[in-house]
């Protein structure tokens with residue numbers, strides 16, 4: 001009896017065909033595959049490539065095989081497909097807003113002077129402390145909805161508007177609950193060293209002791225924290241205080257990131273790099289030495305153009321030098337009530353190009369592969385690549401993926417797939 005070898009069987013759950021793929025697997029380019037196909041198995045991408053290279057028999061559902069028969073074939077209708085977007089720096093969990101402060105700034109007050117006079121972050125701390133957990137959840141969910149509609153499938157959420165243990169824990173629980181409610185991947189950062197709370201007025205080192213000795217060990221043991229962040233600046237914390245926070249994070253086994261060089265050069269990015277920080281963020285005042293340290297440590301530069309715009313800043317981050325040094329650049333919304341009250345990552349994409357001179361391909365990499373890297377998720381998401389999560393977006397009306405950065409105030413998101421399943425987003 002002769003045995004003929006059967007074609008290899010693809011036990012995939014779903015196969016997408018007739019898509020233009022921006023895989024984002026190539027540095028500074030889209031990694032385009034025209035007429036591409038993408039297969040999903042067990043919530044992950046199982047195969048990506050040109051449709052003509054699909055393994056033989058991949059499209060033949062085998063009715064005699066219950067596994068193969070389950071595979072669903074989707075026609076993308078020739079649309080562009082990108083990885084799910086990643087917003088890798090947000091303060092989306094907070095209560096209230098600071099529209100009044102915006103008006104003061106328009107009349108000439110500076111962000112720093114408002115902060116020093118007890119407004120600014122302190123105002124949001126008061127509102128966030130006062131809000132019940134469910135109320136905080138609803139306010140934050142309302143801000144998250146527009147990001148979800150733009151195809152955001154992973155988001156980083158910071159604490160830092162509680163400053164006391166209970167309110168920081170409340171914020172972090174809300175962040176986790178948002179992830180569960182909407183089926184998105186949430187990475188939390190504890191930002192205790194964001195501002196000095198009123199109860200520690202005049203005693204910043206005592207507050208840093210509290211952050212390091214009480215809050216970090218306590219929150220780390222609850223599993224509510226994925227990373228530790230700090231604000232190293234004239235109105236934030238000094239380099240030495242930031243270093244102590246990083247030491248405590250290291251003792252707790254948590255990676256670090258830093259709000260660095262936003263308003264002045266504190267050499268914070270180099271400090272962060274010396275702790276192998278996942279990212280240093282803002283960076284308008286970043287020095288050549290800071291760039292070198294980040295490049296050596298593999299620390300991602302997270303650019304926040306909407307905060308730059310909203311503060312009417314004039315000093316841009318050293319993008320050309322970061323590019324030359326090979327520092328990966330991510331782009332995020334910084335969604336917060338004081339310096340960036342936006343809920344559009346596509347707007348940040350546009351502003352990364354118009355204000356900071358990223359190319360559209362760099363900007364898109366900044367909200368996909370490099371944003372994943374800024375969260376330590378480079379082996380989980382951020383590209384259309386076999387083995388990574390099947391998180392992707394189909395876009396309408398695009399001739400090229402560069403149009404995602406070009407359009408202003410327009411959301412061409414057609415459908416979102418998270419973990420291989422169509423996402424239902426709030427309308």
Ligand code: NIG
Nearest residue numbers: 121231307334336337338339
């Ligand atoms: O990323 N710079 C410090 N933190 C935030 C702003 C916080 C606030 O003003 O509420 C930022 O810009």
Ligand code: FE
Nearest residue numbers: 089091259334
């Ligand atoms: Fe921030």
